[in-house]
Amino acid sequence: MFLHPMSWPNGKKCAASVTFDIDADSLVRVGRPKDADLRLQPISMGRYGPTVAVPRILETYRRLELTQTFFMPGWVMEEYPDTVEAILKDGHEIGHHSWAHEDPMEHSDEVEAELFERALDTHIKMTGHKPRGYRAPVYSITPAIVNRLIEHDFLYDSSMMADDLPYEVVTNSGSLIEIPPHWGTDDWPPFAHMGELDYIMPVRGPSDGIKAFIEEFDAMYEAGGFWMPVLHPFLTGRLARWRELERHIERIVEQGDVWLTSMENIAEHAKSTGSRLRQENLDTGSTPATPLTP
Amino acid sequence: MFLHPMSWPNGKKCAASVTFDIDADSLVRVGRPKDADLRLQPISMGRYGPTVAVPRILETYRRLELTQTFFMPGWVMEEYPDTVEAILKDGHEIGHHSWAHEDPMEHSDEVEAELFERALDTHIKMTGHKPRGYRAPVYSITPAIVNRLIEHDFLYDSSMMADDLPYEVVTNSGSLIEIPPHWGTDDWPPFAHMGELDYIMPVRGPSDGIKAFIEEFDAMYEAGGFWMPVLHPFLTGRLARWRELERHIERIVEQGDVWLTSMENIAEHAKSTGSRLRQENLDTGSTPATPLTP
Amino acid sequence: MFLHPMSWPNGKKCAASVTFDIDADSLVRVGRPKDADLRLQPISMGRYGPTVAVPRILETYRRLELTQTFFMPGWVMEEYPDTVEAILKDGHEIGHHSWAHEDPMEHSDEVEAELFERALDTHIKMTGHKPRGYRAPVYSITPAIVNRLIEHDFLYDSSMMADDLPYEVVTNSGSLIEIPPHWGTDDWPPFAHMGELDYIMPVRGPSDGIKAFIEEFDAMYEAGGFWMPVLHPFLTGRLARWRELERHIERIVEQGDVWLTSMENIAEHAKSTGSRLRQENLDTGSTPATPLTP
């Protein structure tokens, strides 16, 4: 089933981490810089995330005694300090998620470096330490960002998709644990509808959309693997959708044989397995590749 | 479940308002101004709304003794006076929905102001009074429109998405009740197919599409919240789809513990709860925001 | 339920007409005129229609003793004479469907007129008479085409969507029966995937896609209305999809209380009901409308 199977602590059969990217209104502000402040609909839709959905999600986590991971752009952290505080108070992890959800493919690496550092400063200022994990906006991680993460002692990234289970990305300058996402467990395809970003989907119903994530869990559970939905509070944190996913998380917790934990813990565990971990070599040098066709 | 839960009159467990935006053929006439009059297919598709679907919907409402809310662009009101008359005769509310469904983001606020007033005049002329509620085309409400609504003593808007329940939008010049819509209860994603507006969806089947709305209701009912589908007569007023939704509305009415009423009543009730209502501060001044990234 | 209900001959409870538009490879040839002859995939996909799907559909119709309606572009008729012959031999109707599925909105009415007449000549040459019905490519009928249909004594059109049931379109120069299609019973949204025409859908499974059409039938049956799917042999004539729809048609036939007949018969019946028929006035004069917004 897996080429590099992983065993989990305390005899757990399977591991899982529910991750939320709290992008809030950074999406429309960066996507439509000329007039975003006029666009109150996508702004309010984004604000729903930190102000309405995150409290709901935190309530569930408190009730089920879970510690999970949120990824936040630095600008969102500064704009919503109460959200940061509430997340930290409950002991959850906050990962680096860019400055304001700007796609790294849309500007030079010099700009990217500056924005990355700016967000890093925000993390240090607001959480008291550097984040240990990173996820790129739209998953658009570049070799230069990988170098930067290694340089800043990040433990893990969660943007690349080369495996089902965590693996190690090895470069000339060091290595990083990769905790791979997957479009089948991302909530943009089933739920997002955002003309401002040219992303208009037919919006599935709550049970229909969440069912896909649950089926992914079922397969991972059966195989003793790892399940990590990539969610957004303004999408999956909506009442009806969260009720569906919450019920599923409750079932997992009741079952008792799933290690439902933060990304940091998953990454530490992966790192501790040492040589049994799959390694992906990555050339992060600066020579651009030759096009494959004339 | 809700940070700012609301109780409903007469011990009702949950509130709901079924809203229809009667855009008719304004959509294609504004979307394709150069040759819309040649495009008889989208024109006829739009005309289905006021001439076929609205009578069907009104019949259901009469049978179930319901008073609900319709939003109509001024041009549509003038073009379909019988529709206005039939709606008013049955005691329903008509809200302001722009002049001809022109997106406020596509022109200057000067033009927007002129069209807004023109529609307002139509409302006064045809209904005898100013409308109390507003919904922006494509939900594209701007700060200037919010100011305008407050200036004209509107009770509520229904274009922003920052919460599940009604909330208060507070500006420097006054405040407004916001009754928030949501893409998961809008019928464009499941049912619209309009190449003229570059909006082509895979069109769900009647029960599949309506099921999503019902699941949203179920979650709101369970949580004691508020359910407000945003529908269009030419989409959800089609026979097979309406039969699905009608059966659901019949069930709600039979249950007896849902306050199914007009938007105006919902907004008045929200306003009456006073300080328990969530407040969203909105800067509607004219200084444009600075872009978040270089 | 219906503002202008219709009764059907011989006490039938409901009427239905299964229509197929045989566009074949005209779609890609007109859509990509510069290099269509190099595009063997969409050409072969189109050729599947007349060469594989139509024989399959005709077999079903023969077995169930049904007479139905096909719409064919003139070019397709000339390119696939055996298909025309097989359809006529079994007594089915062939309606006018343009010369080569060119969208009337993409060229002047002079060109449209010339192509319309060319197709008309093909009909007369190959069927021995003028067609009695018309459906515009992409439903893009224009006022000028309506005039042309009336001028050529067409009995009906099937491109406009202003009602559930057949209605009469009345112009200054005469009238026409309209048998309205609807996007909810068109097989492009659930089944088409044609990058060459920028029409890429997520392609539903056979039972899922056909279920939507059946639900539309069920609602029409219950209301005593009229059901008319708009299908394409290269889409719904594919084996698995046709088996789903075929089973539904078999059930209808077994039931015995549905008048399943050709469009021509439906139109004749509608015409015979005279003044009880809904009338839609249509200004087909040449003065272009004024844009609704500045």
Place this chain on the structure above:
Amino acid sequence: MFLHPMSWPNGKKCAASVTFDIDADSLVRVGRPKDADLRLQPISMGRYGPTVAVPRILETYRRLELTQTFFMPGWVMEEYPDTVEAILKDGHEIGHHSWAHEDPMEHSDEVEAELFERALDTHIKMTGHKPRGYRAPVYSITPAIVNRLIEHDFLYDSSMMADDLPYEVVTNSGSLIEIPPHWGTDDWPPFAHMGELDYIMPVRGPSDGIKAFIEEFDAMYEAGGFWMPVLHPFLTGRLARWRELERHIERIVEQGDVWLTSMENIAEHAKSTGSRLRQENLDTGSTPATPLTP
């Protein structure tokens, strides 16, 4: 049911071939030549195919003692030699699938010819012989490619869609067996989400997406036809999806009356049926067709 029904060897009721196109990261490298090496997300998503999914698929095939067919671009073969070796070791077939998944419609036939030959050389070098089958990237086969396949003694192509069952494409210079694919059994519409190629689908859940393929099988089984899903390891080789399809393949194998074999065997069998095979004449001469409309 079929105009040209086929009987299968050893009294089997139906035939089937599960085909995988192993495109890996060629997709993004060719689609975004200027900066593909920076796009680690689609690269890693592509790498999942040969490194994670193919071993999983091969394991299933070994367990069920199946010999199936993979199509690989030459560049992918050179980049993933272990994948080629593992496939060959288990006795599976590898078909020609271009040099690096470049769309033949995007460059001149001179370039296409050169890339075709380059891939052919890779096949000979790595497998010891010329491939017997071909599938065009995005199915974009051209008349010139058909000529080239015949010139190089290919047994079959699998890019055109003119029938349900294998047929013979006859040109002036020879003929070729065509084993036709179909968009209803291709896994891009249900599962692909690749912004880099402007191909963004709402991503179905595992059981929902695979159900469509199974329904296509059921119809083919009932009719004694041929079923050939066109899959991609990085899509359908994902754990949860493969478990769904694997279960279906297990059922087929248990049933015992389905000839589940390689494309080469299907093509040889089709060829052996001789004159009973449907023939499609194809003019592969160099005169471009005249546009159908002015």
